[in-house]
Amino acid sequence: MKLGIILQSNEPEHVWNALRLAITARKAAHDVQIFLLSEGVELERIPDTEHFDISKKVEEFTVLGGQLLACGSCLKSRSQSESAVCPISTMADLLRLIEESDKVLTFG
Numbered sequence: 845m846k847l848g849i850i851l852q853s854n855e856p857e858h859v860w861n862a863l864r865l866a867i868t869a870r871k872a873a874h875d876v877q878i879f880l881l882s883e884g885v886e887l888e889r890i891p892d893t894e895h896f897d898i899s900k901k902v903e904e905f906t907v908l909g910g911q912l913l914a915c916g917s918c919l920k921s922r923s924q925s926e927s928a929v930c931p932i933s934t935m936a937d938l939l940r941l942i943e944e945s946d947k948v949l950t951f952g
Contacts, residue, residue: 846875848945850938851884852952856896859887862951863901870908877945878905879938880914880930882952887912888927902929913937 847869851862866876880887890898906912906929913933914926926932942948 845946846944848941848948849878850948850950851878851880852882854883854886854890856890856893856898858951859890859898860896860901863905866905866910867901867908870905870910877911877913877941879941880912882918885914885918885922885924888929
């Protein structure tokens with residue numbers, strides 16, 4: 845199955861749960877893409893806490909072959925640039941993710 849996840853939150857628990865699902869799906873051999881939208885593009889700025897190890901989950905997801913995409917306009921509005929983990933993407937990329945996914949979930 846191809847799973848598309850739209851993450852538009854910087855709330856640590858929301859992000860952590862989205863990543864946990866994405867990791868579980870990758871371990872079950874599903875294709876998973878996460879599109880970071882709105883506050884979701886702040887993913888790499890979310891500090892780890894005792895309960896929510898965001899950076900470790902991001903690393904685990906990418907090591908498992910999951911793909912992260914980040915809305916370029918959302919990054920620009922926050923004076924952020926792309927990173928190695930989150931390349932700049934466009935609405936056309938989000939549309940493609942939706943069209944090609946068997947299921948699309950939104951966390952936000």
